[in-house]
Amino acid sequence: xxxxxxxxxxxxxxxxxxxxxxxxxxxxxxxxxxxxxxxxxxxxxxxxxxxxxxxxxxxxxxxxxxxxxxxxxxxxxxxxxxxxxxxxxxxxxxxxxxxxxxxxxxxxxxxxxxxxxxxxxxxxxxxxxxxxxxxxxxxxxxxxxxxxxxxxxxxxxxxxxxxxxxxxxxxxxxxxxxxxxxxxxxxxxxxxxxxxxxxxxxxxxxxxxxxxxxxxxxxxxxxxxxxxxxxxxxxxxxxxxxxxxxxxxxxxxxxxxxxxxxxxxxxxxxxx
Amino acid sequence: xxxxxxxxxxxxxxxxxxxxxxxxxxxxxxxxxxxxxxxxxxxxxxxxxxxxxxxxxxxxxxxxxxxxxxxxxxxxxxxxxxxxxxxxxxxxxxxxxxxxxxxxxxxxxxxxxxxxxxxxxxxxxxxxxxxxxxxxxxxxxxxxxxxxxxxxxxxxxxxxxxxxxxxxxxxxxxxxxxxxxxxxxxxxxxxxxxxxxxxxxxxxxxxxxxxxxxxxxxxxxxxxxxxxxxxxxxxxxxxxxxxxxxxxxxxxxxxxxxxxxxxxxxxxxxxx
Numbered sequence: 001x002x003x004x005x006x007x008x009x010x011x012x013x014x015x016x017x018x019x020x021x022x023x024x025x026x027x028x029x030x031x032x033x034x035x036x037x038x039x040x041x042x043x044x045x046x047x048x049x050x051x052x053x054x055x056x057x058x059x060x061x062x063x064x065x066x067x068x069x070x071x072x073x074x075x076x077x078x079x080x081x082x083x084x085x086x087x088x089x090x091x092x093x094x095x096x097x098x099x100x101x102x103x104x105x106x107x108x109x110x111x112x113x114x115x116x117x118x119x120x121x122x123x124x125x126x127x128x129x130x131x132x133x134x135x136x137x138x139x140x141x142x143x144x145x146x147x148x149x150x151x152x153x154x155x156x157x158x159x160x161x162x163x164x165x166x167x168x169x170x171x172x173x174x175x176x177x178x179x180x181x182x183x184x185x186x187x188x189x190x191x192x193x194x195x196x197x198x199x200x201x202x203x204x205x206x207x208x209x210x211x212x213x214x215x216x217x218x219x220x221x222x223x224x225x226x227x228x229x230x231x232x233x234x235x236x237x238x239x240x241x242x243x244x245x246x247x248x249x250x251x252x253x254x255x256x257x258x259x260x261x262x263x264x265x266x267x268x269x270x271x272x
Numbered sequence: 273x274x275x276x277x278x279x280x281x282x283x284x285x286x287x288x289x290x291x292x293x294x295x296x297x298x299x300x301x302x303x304x305x306x307x308x309x310x311x312x313x314x315x316x317x318x319x320x321x322x323x324x325x326x327x328x329x330x331x332x333x334x335x336x337x338x339x340x341x342x343x344x345x346x347x348x349x350x351x352x353x354x355x356x357x358x359x360x361x362x363x364x365x366x367x368x369x370x371x372x373x374x375x376x377x378x379x380x381x382x383x384x385x386x387x388x389x390x391x392x393x394x395x396x397x398x399x400x401x402x403x404x405x406x407x408x409x410x411x412x413x414x415x416x417x418x419x420x421x422x423x424x425x426x427x428x429x430x431x432x433x434x435x436x437x438x439x440x441x442x443x444x445x446x447x448x449x450x451x452x453x454x455x456x457x458x459x460x461x462x463x464x465x466x467x468x469x470x471x472x473x474x475x476x477x478x479x480x481x482x483x484x485x486x487x488x489x490x491x492x493x494x495x496x497x498x499x500x501x502x503x504x505x506x507x508x509x510x511x512x513x514x515x516x517x518x519x520x521x522x523x524x525x526x527x528x529x530x531x532x533x534x535x536x537x538x539x540x541x542x543x544x
Contacts (some may be wrong), residue, residue, distance in 0.1 A: 060518055061485035061539050063335040065378050067355035067362040082366070082373045083339035087517075088484060088541065090339040092364070092376055094354070101354045104364055106337050106376055108484050108539075112516040115544055116475065120440060121512040168392060203388065212360060212380050213333035215487040217520050217539045219513050240393040240524065241491050241532045244384040245359075246332055248489050248535055250522070252512065260513045263520055265537050267333050267380075267489045269360065272387055 006181045007147060008190070011040050012047045014077060022048050022077045026070065030144045035070040037144035038211050039193030043186040045093045045105040048079040050185065056089040058222055059185050060110040063215040068102045070095070075102070087111040112221050123234060123254040127153055130174035130232035130256070148194055149178040151232065157196050158204045169202035171195055171237045180230035183261075185218065188225065191233065191253060192216045192264035198239035198249050199270050207270040212246070214266035220255070228255045245269060278453045279419060280462070283312050284319045286349060294320050294349045298342065302416045307342040309416035310483050311465030315458040317365045317377040320351040322457065328361040330494055331457050332382040335487040340374045342367070347374070359383040384493050395506060395526040399425055402446035402504035402528070420466055421450040423504065429468050430476045441474035443467055443509045452502035455533075457490065460497065463505065463525060464488045464536035470511035470521050471542050479542040484518070486538035492527070500527045517541060 005013070007029035014022035030040040042064045049055055075097050082090045093105040133151040141157070150156075155171030175194055177187055197209040220228075237251035246267055253262040277285070279301035286294035302312040314336045321327055347369050354362045365377040405423040413429070422428075427443030447466055449459055469481040492500075509523035518539055525534040 061337070063337075063378060063485065063487060065333070065335075065354075065362050065380055067360075068357060082337075082376050085340060088339075090337050090373075090376060101362075104354050104362060104378055106335060106378060106485070108337055110484065110518065110541070112518070115515075115517050115542070117515040118437075118474065119513050119515075120470075120474065120510065165390075198392075202390065202392065212382065213335065213378070213487070213489075215335060215485070215537060217485075217537070219515055219518075219520070221516065238392065240535050241391050243387075243389040243391075243491055243532075244493065245387050246382065246384070246491075248491070250535075250537075260515075263512050263522075263537075265487060265489070265522075265535075269382070270387070 006179065008177055008181055008187055012043045012186050014048055014051055020078050020080050023074060024077060025074045026072045028143060029147055032142045032144055035072060038066060038214065039190035040144065041070060041095065041103055042193055042214060043190040045077060045095060045103065046107060046189045047186050048077040048093055049091045049107045052079050054081050055109065056084060057109045057111045059107055059218050061108040061215065061217050062105065062189055063213065064103060064105045065213045066103055066211050068100065070102045071097055119260060121252065121260065123258045124172045124236050127172065127234060133174065147178055149176050155201050158200060161205045163205045166202050166204060169198040169239045171201065173235045174232040175235050176230060176232045182230045183225045183228045183233065188218065188253065188262050189216055192251060192262055195235060195237040195249065195251055197268060199242060199247055202239065202242065207272055209268055209270045211266050211268050214264065216262055216264040218262050220261040224255065224259065224261065228261065231256050233261060245271065278451065280449055280453055280459055284315045284458050286320055286323055292350050292352050295346060296349060297346045298344045300415060301419055304414045304416055307344060310338060310486065311462035312416065313342060313367065313375055314465055314486060315462040317349060317367060317375065318379060318461045319458050320349040320365055321363045321379045324351050326353050327381065328356060329381045329383045331379060331490050333380040333487065333489050334377065334461055335485065336375060336377045337485045338375055338483050342374045343369055391532060393524065393532065395530045396444045396508050399444065399506060405446065419450060421448050427473050430472060433477045435477045438474050438476060441470040441511045443473065445507045446504040447507050448502060448504045454502045455497045455500045455505065460490065460525065460534050461488055464523060464534055467507060467509040467521065467523055469540060471514060471519055474511065474514065479544055481540055481542045483538050483540050486536065488534055488536040490534050492533040496527065496531065496533065503528050505533060517543065
């Protein structure tokens with residue numbers, strides 16, 4: 001029996017061309033308004049490191065810089081180890097099209113050992129379970145949004161851009177891949193960018209937006225991701241500041257038993 | 273009359289060797305327990321971009337990955353433009369010693385235009401002015417700590433590592449360069465790493481620590497930095513999570529009139 005791969009796996013599929021070079025292509029399932037969804041680009045650049053024969057252990061930090069629009073179609077990803085230590089490994093990654101760099105990334109991999117551990121931040125309190133909420137239907141949105149099952153508790157996509165400025169831009173949302181897929185590092189990296197632009201929520205008016213730089217820290221190890229499997233995770237996002245063409249966003253991704261899986265930060269360009 | 277440069281300017285001084293390559297050296301004023309203070313490394317790597325003839329406008333994002341310990345002495349910094357657009361420019365930077373990469377960085381520069389702007393986060397409330405507080409004296413700390421005038425309101429360096437675990441690791445502190453120096457992008461980048469390791473505050477026991485990756489978003493433009501000049505800025509830092517050898521830190525740097533200058537995030541390795 002032949003089973004088609006999950007659309008996420010199809011989207012991050014890379015073919016190795018030489019030692020440090022891979023070939024991939026955008027897919028319709030993760031299309032954004034122009035070019036691919038930023039989260040899938042994060043996942044692809046991380047995947048180039050994870051698929052590399054020299055890879056050592058699991059990701060602890062990923063930074064992706066969106067240097068130029070990515071066109072629909074084929075792209076090259078180059079992943080080079082910059083430094084390998086006993087318990088950490090640093091990578092430099094570039095995504096290019098027609099030999100022009102469209103995105104740069106750095107990835108840190110790390111070996112984890114059991115130590116004293118303690119949470120400090122806590123997940124949003126009194127969240128209704130995902131199973132008690134309806135999947136949000138968002139007609140007219142780009143394809144990638146339909147690649148997620150989103151169940152908003154607070155701060156969903158505004159139903160109208162009526163220009164009524166809101167006091168804050170916080171979102172709390174249950175989210176998983178659609179169709180369901182067990183969580184792994186690439187899908188967690190992608191999920192970290194699945195929040196709508198904070199300016200849409202805060203300002204309730206349309207703006208052209210584009211993430212300039214995004215950083216995700218992985219607090220989960222592979223065992224925590226396996227335990228989470230394909231159930232909804234809880235996302236919480238907010239902005240600190242909007243100023244003269246740029247705003248930031250900080251987000252946390254929590255497991256459904258309240259453990260921090262990832263923290264993600266980005267700075268976003270906007271034009272009115 | 274000859275005036276010695278400020279120790280900060282001496283520490284980030286780079287001599288251009290060829291188009292994309294600079295030579296610098298660590299200085300005693302910013303020494304850490306082993307090698308240089310991480311914040312000065314951030315400043316040096318940013319400075320390589322800002323000093324480059326192809327530099328376009330001011331920084332919006334800086335990520336530095338601390339790939340290996342930096343030895344006291346000379347180092348090379350290579351700064352290459354990865355992509356230049358109309359209003360953003362992306363750079364890849366490497367710091368090496370003996371041809372081995374010790375740190376990698378990415379820098380995004382951006383042109384800012386006046387737009388709708390709004391703060392969302394607010395500075396810590398009811399902070400006593402810096403002038404009403406004493407400079408904290410910290411005997412026995414590494415040299416770089418004395419390169420700052422630190423006035424803690426909450427969460428200073430524990431006076432004893434007595435192992436009494438604390439409920440949180442929050443810090444609120446007034447900080448400026450010592451001797452005073454007008455704030456600019458490199459010094460703001462350095463300041464963003466001037467918080468003591470959160471694990472020292474939370475756990476009150478010693479651990480070996482090392483930042484793996486640090487990202488700073490610049491909300492201030494050059495005019496805001498000029499307006500702040502050499503007065504104390506307000507730093508606020510906290511951790512989200514400590515787990516199996518890594519913890520994170522998020523920090524904000526506020527002007528003394530309550531405007532967000534920078535937000536900075538890092539993930540830190542620790543060993544008990």
